[in-house]
Amino acid sequence: PVHRVLRRGLADGVPINLGFSWHCAERFPDLAARRAAGQSVTEIYRDYGIADYYRKTTTVFARRPDAQEAALLMQHPDQPVIVLQKTDVDAAGHPIGYSEAVWAGDRVQFTFDSLEGGEPAQEAPDV
Template sequence: MTDLRPSADWLAVLAALTAEIREGVLTPGTRLATEPALMSRFGAGRHSVRRAIAALEAEGLVRTRQGSGTYVREAPVLNYRLSGRTRFSQNLLEQGREPSGRVLGVEDTAAPPGVAEALRLPPGEPVFRVRHLGLADGVPVDLSDACYPARRFPGMAEAWAGAGGASAVLAGYGITDYRRVSSTVLARLPSAEEARLLDQPAAQPVLVVRKVDADTAGVPIAFSETLWAGQRVQLLVDHATREESLHVDR
């Protein structure tokens, strides 16, 4: 029987398959449907299907195994070490990954009770809240909300403009070294907005790390909650020392 459906443009095939990969409908390691099946599904010619698959492969989303088929590529997992002097850029560079990121917003706000306690501030003390998206090789891996005491860091909103990250901003205030003094690790499902920013399905869990950083005198300088993309990141925890403690919520 002749298929009378109009032929789909290869870009339409590409867009549909890209969306299914990005949204987790086609998970890493999944084998794509055969050429005939894709042709039937999209009402497309063989040339259009092959061109769409070639584009997916060029973008690094799929890989073809000779004689086996085409599979959704499994991105290398980032091993992120939690230790006393964890630094995002250094962590990635040591694994041959390219670190980057962008500030999503900086606001002056009153410290919520938990944040005030962590930073040893009076309830409602002003803090700067910085929201930041971290990327590895251009792919989102973490979304963080960090709070800094406004009294200690005046003008921090301006300092973050064009800055190369937290370490660079803190160095501008004379803090060239600081340590993580506590971490709490848990898992949950992201909100729709969090999933969108991390470019992952909302049904896929994220790893959440709440931490406190302190200067060399032991005075807290930052409290943050960071969401890590669950399928892209593996957290490695150094054994706790006298100078730091780790709590894992199950």
């Protein structure tokens, strides 16, 4: 069994995203209640002995929203959404959470800063 948590994010009272997350109910039995009470996932993980965790994968793509997503985001169903899917793992590499955020595509902008080992990535030499 898993916990499925849905959250809706607002900016100035306007919906900008829907967040869906799934966590193992056996490993985190009270996660849904604690998230509803406002606790962060990081705090909950820490309470279950997970001092640190890592993002294993992040996938980003655009698509049309389904009817429920369009209604909750208060947008036209033909307006694209941006989807971010991520899998988090513990220090041993075991999956501990999966989430999917659905963003109103015309209301947000994303910037990805990439560092290699904490240092700026080196450019490839000219050949």
